[in-house]
Amino acid sequence: MDENQITAVTELDQTNYLTKVYAGGHFIYADEPEEVGGKDEGMTPGALLLASLGSCTAITIRMYADRKQIPLEAVKIHLTICKEEEMSASTKISRKIELTGDLTAEQRNRMLAIADKCPIHKMLINPIEIDTVLG
The missing domain is CATH 3.30.300.20 (K homology (KH) domain)
Known part of the structure; x- marks a missing residue:
């Protein structure tokens, strides 16, 4: 991988829409609102x-x-x-x-x-x- 690139990895298992996002040694969640089936646990x-x-x-x-x-x-x-x-x-x-x-x-x-x-x-x-x- 080119060290001049920005990289991110997202992972989604069978949990409805709660997505793990990894980038540069940091971690956040992305999700969807409850009204569309998510749990609203992330942006x-x-x-x-x-x-x-x-x-x-x-x-x-x-x-x-x-x-x-x-x-x-x-x-x-x-x-x-x-x-x-x-x-x-x-x-x-x-x-x-x-x-x-x-x-x-x-x-x-x-x-x-x-x-x-x-x-x-x-x-x-x-x-x-x-x-x-x-x-």
Whole structure:
């Protein structure tokens, strides 16, 4: 395996939809809500997608603020997307960014532009190809 790649492993046994996710030595659960047969013991796959974008956005903004010594105290990212069964090629993610700190309008606008530099954002706005094989 190429050490420059990010990897993840997901496992699902006969438990209805509760999926174990392993990546980089860390572990989380994904699941579906009870109304569709899951146990609601983890984030849905759509929520995990939003979590990836939100955390990447916040980290990218924080890194920029730290490098430029901008007095950013906190970042909060609010994200929404349609239900998974409604997703299509035209699916839209809404992202609202809250910045806390004694920031100028210029600093706020620059950090808004920096948000789009996050690697997950860049990946999601471009066509993604998925190669699938049986193991």
